[in-house]
Amino acid sequence: MEPRELLGIIKGRRSVRRFLEKRIPDECLKLIMEAGIWAPSGSNIQPWQFILVRDPILIKKIKLISPGLFGNPDALIVACVDKNRYEKAGKIGYTLSLMDISMATQNMMLMAYSLGIGSCPIASFNKLAVSEILELPDSFEPVLMISLGYPEEWPRPPERRPLSEVVYVDGYGKHYRG
Amino acid sequence: MVMESIIEDEHFKLLTFLIVSARGCVDEPSLYGPLRLIDAAERLIGLMDKMGKADKRLIEIMETIRERKFSVMSNEAEFIKLLDELVLRISRIIKETQLTR
Numbered sequence: 001m002e003p004r005e006l007l008g009i010i011k012g013r014r015s016v017r018r019f020l021e022k023r024i025p026d027e028c029l030k031l032i033m034e035a036g037i038w039a040p041s042g043s044n045i046q047p048w049q050f051i052l053v054r055d056p057i058l059i060k061k062i063k064l065i066s067p068g069l070f071g072n073p074d075a076l077i078v079a080c081v082d083k084n085r086y087e088k089a090g091k092i093g094y095t096l097s098l099m100d101i102s103m104a105t106q107n108m109m110l111m112a113y114s115l116g117i118g119s120c121p122i123a124s125f126n127k128l129a130v131s132e133i134l135e136l137p138d139s140f141e142p143v144l145m146i147s148l149g150y151p152e153e154w155p156r157p158p159e160r161r162p163l164s165e166v167v168y169v170d171g172y173g174k175h176y177r178g
Numbered sequence: 179m180v181m182e183s184i185i186e187d188e189h190f191k192l193l194t195f196l197i198v199s200a201r202g203c204v205d206e207p208s209l210y211g212p213l214r215l216i217d218a219a220e221r222l223i224g225l226m227d228k229m230g231k232a233d234k235r236l237i238e239i240m241e242t243i244r245e246r247k248f249s250v251m252s253n254e255a256e257f258i259k260l261l262d263e264l265v266l267r268i269s270r271i272i273k274e275t276q277l278t279r
Contacts, residue, residue: 017248060185064194067202067214124206126198158252 009114014157016118017070019149024074028115029054032148033077035111039104042096047086048104051078051134051142061133066145068124073147078130079105080140098143105144118151188225192218212261213250216243219264235271239264 033050041047053059053076062076063069069076079101086097109119122145130142167176184190199214223240226232232240242264249256 015251057185064185064191065198067195067199067217124202124210126201129198155248 009110011157012154013109013113014118014151014155015120016147016149016151016155017120018152019071019073019118019147020152021072022074022150024117024148024150028112028117029075029148031115032108032111032117035107036077036079036104039100039107041100041103042092043089045085045089045093045096045100047081047089047093047097048101049080049082049140051080051136052076053078053134058133062125062130062145065129065133066122066125068122069145069147070120071147071149071152073120073149075148077105077108077146077148078134078142079144079146080136080142083139083141101143105146108146112146112148116150117148118154120147121145122147188221188228192221192225195221209250209254209257212257213247216247216261216264220244220247235267239267242267 029052033052036048036050037046053062054074059073059076062078063072081094081097081101086093089096105121109121112119123143125142125145127142130136130145131140134142136142164175164177168174169176195214196218199218203211203214220240220243223232223236223243227237227240242260246256246260249260
């Protein structure tokens with residue numbers, strides 16, 4: 001793959017909040033989840049557990065308690081961190097697990113985009129209610145949700161802060177000018 | 179009403195949205211409070227429409243919210259401008275409404 005091709009996928013991904021009524025093939029969902037589990041994780045602990053939600057009634061129920069979930073996605077992936085796993089990384093384990101899950105879900109969203117599938121990361125949902133509805137064990141904490149579906153449209157990209165503002169070279173103060 | 183169908187009830191949907199949003203607002207960015215409120219307003223107008231209680235002006239407000247509410251994530255000034263515009267539009271509806279004394 002050409003580097004520009006990968007950058008194109010990274011830049012092209014948008015948070016999609018309006019979906020078509022179109023079924024995502026199972027093989028696409030498998031590729032998306034596979035991309036997730038190949039993310040790096042601190043000490044290779046792989047603290048994640050994912051709940052793939054395809055049942056339309058369950059999606060409706062989760063939507064009720066998720067103010068940040070817009071549109072009618074065909075599938076949801078509820079990303080959880082597993083206390084039984086992240087505790088192995090000591091005091092920093094929980095923080096690391098959030099970083100790990102972020103990298104895993106980004107992988108998933110990029111894979112989804114490469115398949116023409118829209119996604120949106122959602123943190124605005126009630127964890128207690130999601131745990132109750134999905135009957136999660138106590139050690140699972142749902143921390144992020146991804147909605148998935150074919151987009152009604154690809155939204156326009158919001159502006160990005162330029163490299164010259166966010167990158168310093170060899171320490172604070174010298175702005176990147178590349 | 180049987181419990182199985184309550185999740186399809188529009189009033190119940192709004193009710194759950196309000197309750198979970200209330201909890202969410204404790205931890206979320208401060209501008210998400212206004213976002214949840216206008217989202218609820220959009221839902222409420224939708225409900226009024228189904229009951230035959232929303233006129234053209236309210237429908238237009240609902241459509242405006244639907245189109246522009248996500249500016250909260252990319253353009254704070256634009257989002258606040260939207261809120262002011264909604265206040266003005268609802269104020270005009272109040273002002274123009276004739277009541278018999």
